[in-house]
Amino acid sequence: MKVLSGFIAAAAVVGVAATASASTLDDIKAKGFLQCGVSTGVAGFAFTDDKGNWQGFDPAVCQAVAAAIFGDKSKVKYTPTTGKTRFEALKSGEIDMLARNTTWTLSRDADLKLTFVGVNYYDGQGFMVPKSLGVKSAKELDGASVCIQTGTTTELNLADYFRTNNMKYEPVAIETNAEGRTNYLAGRCDVYTTDASGLAATRATFENPNDHVLLPEIISKEPLGPLVRHGDDQWGDIVRWTLNVLISAEELGVTAANADDMAKNAKNPEIKRMLGTEGKFGPMLGLRQDWGLMAVKAGGNYGEIFERFIGAKTPIGLERGLNAQWVNGGLIYSPPVR
Amino acid sequence: MTDATQTHAPGTHPDLPPPLGNRGAIKWMRENLFSSPTNTVLTLLGIYLIYLAIPPFLDWFILNAVFDAGSRAECWERASGACWSVVIVRFDQLVYGFYPVELRWRVDLSAVLLAVALVPILFDKAPYRRGWFVFSLIYPVIAFFLLWGGLGLEPVESAKFGGIMLTVLIGVTGIVASLPLGIVLALGRRSELLVLKVISICFIEFIRGVPLITLLFVASTLLNYFLPPGTYFDLLLRVLIMVTLFSAAYIAEVVRGGLQAIPRGQFEAAMAMGLSYWKMMGLVVLPQALKISIPGIVNTFIGLYKDTTLVVIIGLLDPLGLSQSILADSKWQGLSTELYIFIAIFFFISCFSMSRYSIYLENKLHTGHKR
Structure with a gap:
């Protein structure tokens, strides 16, 4: 009993310590680096390069945030997280933010008490078919055999989609992506369906990727974005506005190469506000004056990051699609810096 | 016949070798591979299967493999075999x-020192074993400072550990520390x-009743809640x-099995000699029980x-975990x-060595129970 009460007392002390601890930003400044949760490997989104450094579409967000805080994009430490440990790692304070292609849902927001600061990739379930099939749209897939992972939401989405469109299909059950790849290549199914980014990554591993096409239809919503835990709005704002600056930078034509020049000579006051030559927007967030400039210089604007890791010129070969700027008909949109 | 002219005293004729078909490789093949029609068919079938399997395998594995390409695309351009570049790079x-x-x-x-420290533990004929043993005992401390840093060495956080080094570290620590605890x-x-x-x-029943993966989750997530942020x-x-x-917990049950097999007479004999509990166990019972x-x-x-490969689920990157992050690099995808x-x-080399050592x-200890 004594042991137990001692334990409870200790836990209470810990609880007090937790509430009394400084803000996330102060903690990060004190330890001198940002602890960022990434995935253990998703093609193009997070991977280790030949030198053993984490790279990819998601780590790029971490680097931009680190640059905004320290003016140095290398001050990031990465914690590889799996689907099972990612939220616990964030909630327990082991990591400061999570950038790990995580879908924004209501329950993760409200029930797990996490704050999604935005969306950096709009994913969704898509279809891949061999070019030789001559299919141009998913609506022409009536009667096709479809390789589908069993027991997933993709299976349910597929059934819904075909029912809505009054079509029939023949499911070919598979367990893993690797199995799907093999079955599809062996011609056991006409169509392979999973998240569009996954399809693109899989297609990139084919010997002749150009013999296969991704159909334009996306039949489910998977908005992926970085997130922080509830309870420190200032920190949430920092990550949110760093992401927003990357997006605005693309819209306004600011790149890693011309950012310095733009900060001095741009005529557009929005650019000057964003890059810190006008106004006091950095200090409002608790950051340095040139936070926006540093964030953009870390890895380029949103478009540059996209093209470098997953864009049409990479082996992953993803089109911008939904992830184009709103002015180009996509969904990528940042509120103004002012 | 020339034989007839050869002279040998009766009984001194040297033994002639058996006829050609009855010795050496031919005899062995006749006895083992072609002893009956069924066996002959099976042998030919086997040879045919080997013929089918080996050349394409060698082709892929070595002859058509690429060792020095900079990316998978380059590999596939140059040859149709394995792309070992990914492993080399x-x-x-x-x-x-x-x-x-x-x-x-x-x-x-620390790997070299580990080998040195293991010698006196693994081989009882090692010279100066007693002094050497002292080194083995302090080796864990040395290894800790070498790997983690401290005492003037630049500190390295364990988040940077990974790959084979991580597997060996977890495996060896688990093995070395769990044996005494299990006993x-x-x-x-x-x-x-x-x-x-x-x-x-x-303790034993609780730990054995829970899968390792659960304990790893406890280690990685639950413990954080008890510690101040x-x-x-x-x-x-x-x-x-x-x-x-x-x-x-598992070792404990294995050793208990060994203890059960020691006849009661051994305990009684030891006690009759006036040995204390620890001497009885250390000198008489445990040597026999552990041998079994x-x-x-x-x-x-x-x-x-x-x-140890399970640690990948809590985000520690052992070789398997690293392979996932390597394959996510668009340069090496699909390999x-x-x-x-x-x-x-x-893994085969590691596990097979352990098996051969056992x-x-x-064989070294077979003193009575071996059949």
């Missing part, structure tokens, strides 16, 4: 994980002291403790060694076979 990463390049000599040194637990479970017995039973209790240390406890338990103990160790073969070879030990 990423070899350091697969061995050391994210350990800083300029400090990797510390990992190498103590086994003795505790058979103890006549009630408290000791109950504690041992509870900001205080960082090394994740790898937590994992090492959990793996050791897990393996100790060797296959079971090694079995557990090999299982543990392979179970899973090559990486998996490399990892399989590594057979060596059994």
Whole structure:
């Protein structure tokens, strides 16, 4: 009993310590680096390069945030997280933010008490078919055999989609992506369906990727974005506005190469506000004056990051699609810096 | 016939070799491969299968393989075989994980010292064994400072550990630490002291009743809630403790099996000699019990060694985990076979050595029970 009460007392002390601890930003400044949760490997989104450094579409967000805080994009430490440990790692304070292609849902927001600061990739379930099939749209897939992972939401989405469109299909059950790849290549199914980014990554591993096409239809919503835990709005704002600056930078034509020049000579006051030559927007967030400039210089604007890791010129070969700027008909949109 | 002219005294004719068809390779083949029509058919079928399988395999494995390409695309342009470049380019990463390049000599040194420290433990004929043994005992401390840093060495956080180094670290620590703990637990479970017995039973049954993966989750997530935020209790240390406890519970039961097999007479004889409990156990009972338990103990160790790959689920990157992050690099995508073969070879060498050592030990110790 004594042991137990001692334990409870200790836990209470810990609880007090937790509430009394400084803000996330102060903690990060004190330890001198940002602890960022990434995935253990998703093609193009997070991977280790030949030198053993984490790279990819998601780590790029971490680097931009680190640059905004320290003016140095290398001050990031990465914690590889799996689907099972990612939220616990964030909630327990082991990591400061999570950038790990995580879908924004209501329950993760409200029930797990996490704050999604935005969306950096709009994913969704898509279809891949061999070019030789001559299919141009998913609506022409009536009667096709479809390789589908069993027991997933993709299976349910597929059934819904075909029912809505009054079509029939023949499911070919598979367990893993690797199995799907093999079955599809062996011609056991006409169509392979999973998240569009996954399809693109899989297609990139084919010997002749150009013999296969991704159909334009996306039949489910998977908005992926970085997130922080509830309870420190200032920190949430920092990550949110760093992401927003990357997006605005693309819209306004600011790149890693011309950012310095733009900060001095741009005529557009929005650019000057964003890059810190006008106004006091950095200090409002608790950051340095040139936070926006540093964030953009870390890895380029949103478009540059996209093209470098997953864009049409990479082996992953993803089109911008939904992830184009709103002015180009996509969904990528940042509120103004002012 | 010339034979007729040859002269030999009766009884002194030297033995002639058997006829050609009845000796050497031909005899062996006739007896083993073509002894009956069925066997002949099976042999020919076997040869045909080997003929079908081996050349394409060699083709893929070596003859058409690429060793020095810069990316998968380059590999596939140049040849149709395996693309070993991915293993070669990423070899350091697969061995050391994210350990800083300029400090990797510390990992190498601790590996060499590990080999040195293991000699007196594994081979009882090693010279100066007693003095050497002292080194083995302090080796864990040396290794800790070499790997983690401190005492003037630049500190390295365990988050940078990975690859084969991580597997060996977890495996060896688990194996070395769990054996003594397991023996103590086994003795505790058979103890006549009630408290000791109950504690041992509870511990063993609890740990054995829970999958290792659950314990790893406890180590990685649950423990964080009990610690004040900001205080960082090394994740790898937590994992090492959990793996050791897990393996100790199994070892305890294996050793208890060995203890059960020792006839009561041995205990009584030892007691009649006036030996204390520890002397009785240390000099008479345990040497026999452990000898019987060797296959079971090694079995557990090999299982543990392979179970270390589970840490990938809590985000520690052992070779398998690293292969995932390597394959996510668009330069090397789709080369899973090559990486998996490399990892399989590594595990096979490790586990097969353990298995051979246990057979060596059994042969050396066969004093009565061996059939």
